[in-house]
Amino acid sequence: MSGNSNTESMSLFSPQLAARFDALVKKYPVKRSALIPMLLYAQDEVGYLSDAVIAEVAARIGITELDVRNVATYYSMLRFKPAGKFNIQVCTNISCMLRGAYDLYERFQEELGIGHKGITKDGVFSLEEVECIGACCWAPAIQVNYDFHDDLSLDLVPSILREYRGRAGAPGGGSSSPGRKAQPEGGAAHA
Numbered sequence: 511m512s513g514n515s516n517t518e519s520m521s522l523f524s525p526q527l528a529a530r531f532d533a534l535v536k537k538y539p540v541k542r543s544a545l546i547p548m549l550l551y552a553q554d555e556v557g558y559l560s561d562a563v564i565a566e567v568a569a570r571i572g573i574t575e576l577d578v579r580n581v582a583t584y585y586s587m588l589r590f591k592p593a594g595k596f597n598i599q600v601c602t603n604i605s606c607m608l609r610g611a612y613d614l615y616e617r618f619q620e621e622l623g624i625g626h627k628g629i630t631k632d633g634v635f636s637l638e639e640v641e642c643i644g645a646c647c648w649a650p651a652i653q654v655n656y657d658f659h660d661d662l663s664l665d666l667v668p669s670i671l672r673e674y675r676g677r678a679g680a681p682g683g684g685s686s687s688p689g690r691k692a693q694p695e696g697g698a699a700h701a
């Protein structure tokens with residue numbers, strides 16, 4: 511796949527996202543600068559960076575698929591396999607580790623019945639152990655899609671999971687704190 515006319519007629523993205531990408535590549539003096547935002551938006555819509563996503567993003571920017579992969583593999587928030595509707599990233603880097611992150615990570619594993627990179631059977635959650643997510647001052651911290659939850663303790667784990675089950679319309683869902691939001695360029699989280 512190459513060239514804008516092809517990507518417009520054969521796009522695997524929604525018309526809204528395709529239009530957003532058209533605007534993004536014109537926004538930067540160097541098209542390649544749009545790569546990371548495009549990958550994040552694509553992941554939000556498709557769920558992960560499939561081969562087809564990588565091919566279309568490469569064509570839109572005018573770089574090779576290998577160029578896209580070389581950049582994308584550097585960022586832990588970008589994934590190449592499907593994840594749950596809500597992807598829980600538990601930071602176990604130094605500040606969080608000193609504040610009980612491993613106990614927290616273990617608690618999430620117990621509650622969800624999955625390990626690193628696992629997905630729950632109902633597809634609602636996936637879980638990952640990750641490096642620093644930039645919330646060290648409020649350790650221990652986790653990120654669920656684009657929501658941050660910080661200053662956590664073990665007893666908060668069930669209510670966090672209940673909140674997201676509720677959002678997914680899954681059994682056992684309910685309402686609690688949604689956490690703080692972080693979004694790429696004001697974009698929407700994928701759930």
Ligand code: FES
Pocket residue numbers: 601602603604605606607641642643644645646647649650651
């Ligand atoms: S060490 Fe956990 S957020 Fe920085």
